[in-house]
Amino acid sequence: MIGGRSDLPLSDDSTGAYLPWLVAPMVFLSAVALAGVFILNTLIGSWDRDVAGTLTVEIAAAPGEAAESAERTRGRVEQAIGILENTPGIARARALSQEQLVTLLAPWLGSSDLLKELPLPALLDVTLEGNGGVNLVELAAKLAKSVPGASLDDHRVWLNRLIYLSRAIEWLAIAVVVLIGAVTSATVYFATGTAMAVHREVIEVLHLIGAADGYIAGQFASRAVFLGFKGGLIGLCLTLPVIFGIAVGTDRLEGGFLSDLSLPLGGWIAVLTLPLIAALLAGLTARAAVYRTLAKML
Amino acid sequence: MARQHAAERANVVQFDGVAVRYGRGPEILQDLQFALPAGSFHFLTGPSGAGKSSLLRLIYLAQRPSRGRILLFGRDTSVARRYELPALRRRVGVVFQDFRLLDHLSTLDNVALPLRIAGASEQDVRKFVPDLLNWVGLADHIDAHPPTLSGGQKQRVAIARAVIGRPDLLLADEPTGNVDDSIAMRLMYLFDELNKLGTTVVVATHNENLVSRMDYPRLVLERGRIMRG
Numbered sequence: 001m002i003g004g005r006s007d008l009p010l011s012d013d014s015t016g017a018y019l020p021w022l023v024a025p026m027v028f029l030s031a032v033a034l035a036g037v038f039i040l041n042t043l044i045g046s047w048d049r050d051v052a053g054t055l056t057v058e059i060a061a062a063p064g065e066a067a068e069s070a071e072r073t074r075g076r077v078e079q080a081i082g083i084l085e086n087t088p089g090i091a092r093a094r095a096l097s098q099e100q101l102v103t104l105l106a107p108w109l110g111s112s113d114l115l116k117e118l119p120l121p122a123l124l125d126v127t128l129e130g131n132g133g134v135n136l137v138e139l140a141a142k143l144a145k146s147v148p149g150a151s152l153d154d155h156r157v158w159l160n161r162l163i164y165l166s167r168a169i170e171w172l173a174i175a176v177v178v179l180i181g182a183v184t185s186a187t188v189y190f191a192t193g194t195a196m197a198v199h200r201e202v203i204e205v206l207h208l209i210g211a212a213d214g215y216i217a218g219q220f221a222s223r224a225v226f227l228g229f230k231g232g233l234i235g236l237c238l239t240l241p242v243i244f245g246i247a248v249g250t251d252r253l254e255g256g257f258l259s260d261l262s263l264p265l266g267g268w269i270a271v272l273t274l275p276l277i278a279a280l281l282a283g284l285t286a287r288a289a290v291y292r293t294l295a296k297m298l
Numbered sequence: 299m300a301r302q303h304a305a306e307r308a309n310v311v312q313f314d315g316v317a318v319r320y321g322r323g324p325e326i327l328q329d330l331q332f333a334l335p336a337g338s339f340h341f342l343t344g345p346s347g348a349g350k351s352s353l354l355r356l357i358y359l360a361q362r363p364s365r366g367r368i369l370l371f372g373r374d375t376s377v378a379r380r381y382e383l384p385a386l387r388r389r390v391g392v393v394f395q396d397f398r399l400l401d402h403l404s405t406l407d408n409v410a411l412p413l414r415i416a417g418a419s420e421q422d423v424r425k426f427v428p429d430l431l432n433w434v435g436l437a438d439h440i441d442a443h444p445p446t447l448s449g450g451q452k453q454r455v456a457i458a459r460a461v462i463g464r465p466d467l468l469l470a471d472e473p474t475g476n477v478d479d480s481i482a483m484r485l486m487y488l489f490d491e492l493n494k495l496g497t498t499v500v501v502a503t504h505n506e507n508l509v510s511r512m513d514y515p516r517l518v519l520e521r522g523r524i525m526r527g
């Protein structure tokens with residue numbers, strides 16, 4: 001569609017001046033939103049791996065005398081295991097034996113026989129199924145409600161909460177990208193409509209000397225493709241510093257879970273494709289606008 | 299029946315009970331019933347406002363009749379599909395009364411439009427257009443744009459654009475309105491030459507002098523009807 005000669009007046013036409021500047025901010029906004037989606041998606045992926053695998057449930061020792069306490073704690077452990085194993089996404093829950101506990105605590109408390117007399121909390125080793133689809137926030141609430149003294153690994157629960165929040169933001173960003181696409185095509189559509197009014201004489205003459213609708217529409221479309229692409233490139237130029245800025249900024253940040261804020265390859269491809277999509281969108285909407293105007297002529 | 303079909307095909311244009319009205323106004327053309335045989339040359343005359351331009355607009359498919367049927371090259375245009383019309387229009391060369399040149403294009407590009415629309419190569423454009431511009435005396439204005447040309451020069455560009463595609467039918471709406479009589483006669487000889495090569499020609503004019511100097515039949519429009527001259 002690009003190239004070839006044009007019968008349209010290119011110079012004295014305001015569309016040429018403003019269409020790229022309408023498209024550029026749209027592409028900028030979509031690119032930033034899209035980059036956000038991809039970065040967030042990578043982050044969520046890494047957090048997902050963190051919460052996948054195994055997790056630990058701690059059950060505080062029940063109050064009371066040693067024997068009685070041990071008895072009650074055992075009851076709670078059974079109850080917790082029951083709940084855990086009936087939760088979809090959990091493969092297996094198993095209590096650590098007294099010996100294992102003592103071995104775990106030995107570095108801090110020494111391995112005295114006294115340790116065996118202490119009311120130790122019980123630890124459950126929970127194995128998750130591969131796909132990590134357990135809602136830890138819900139599980140923590142359920143455990144805390146039904147089993148006194150039970151608590152889920154705090155860090156994991158918090159991370160899980162973050163994942164749900166991020167997913168919501170991710171969908172919001174996708175909605176923003178779609179919305180911007182719709183607004184951009186509407187803008188191009190009306191801009192082309194204005195150009196049709198300006199070029200009415202040209203269109204009529206071409207039409208009357210026998211140009212087919214496709215010939216006339218093609219001329220407007222290739223112009224819109226060019227202008228849309230130009231706007232897309234401008235928008236992209238504005239976006240790149242922002243994306244690099246995020247990557248450089250997070251390099252300075254310490255801490256594990258924000259380490260991966262650079263745009264993944266798929267994201268780069270999507271963002272670099274945006275000017276092409278803007279050009280295509282501009283071309284198609286221009287074509288539609290021209291056909292609509294021509295349909296009113298005999 | 300078969301004979302009638304053959305006759306319709308031999309007629310480049312045929313009007314059957316055609317009428318035209320603009321909006322809700324009165325019919326400015328009524329009961330038009332005539333045929334233009336292939337290879338014929340007609341003057342279309344009548345006072346200003348008689349409907350000459352309107353009649354030509356019907357033929358070059360810029361407008362539908364409010365009543366009746368128009369056959370163009372034997373094709374009933376009232377039943378033709380929209381996508382068939384461009385091909386019919388390309389067989390008709392039109393010199394518009396107000397020229398309708400594209401101001402942003404050079405003389406060469408204006409005249410080349412019909413060729414390019416028909417998909418001709420740039421090589422053909424370079425070959426045929428300068429020749430024709432030479433012929434109508436515009437060789438020195440090949441790169442000029444219409445706003446810099448005089449009325450007579452524009453008219454010749456419009457004529458060149460109408461004939462460059464070797465149309466089967468040439469319609470000229472007051473083509474000599476802006477030029478003096480000697481140039482007008484030269485243009486008429488150009489139409490005459492084309493007619494001898496087989497092009498059917500209709501020239502609308504109210505220049506009695508011109509009409510009387512050439513021996514061609516007339517269609518006279520008066521009060522919305524055709525009176526044979």
Ligand SMILES: Nc1ncnc2c1ncn2[C@@H]1O[C@H](COP(=O)(O)OP(=O)(O)O)[C@@H](O)[C@H]1O
Nearest residue numbers: 320321326344345346347348349350351352353
């Ligand atoms: N687009 C139009 N809308 C309304 N009336 C028109 C239009 N074009 C022409 N007319 C009217 O139709 C009549 C014939 O006009 P026209 O065909 O231009 O005549 P001519 O070419 O013989 O001077 C005139 O009365 C004119 O006012």
Ligand SMILES: [Mg+2]
Nearest residue numbers: 350351395471
């Ligand atoms: Mg007229």
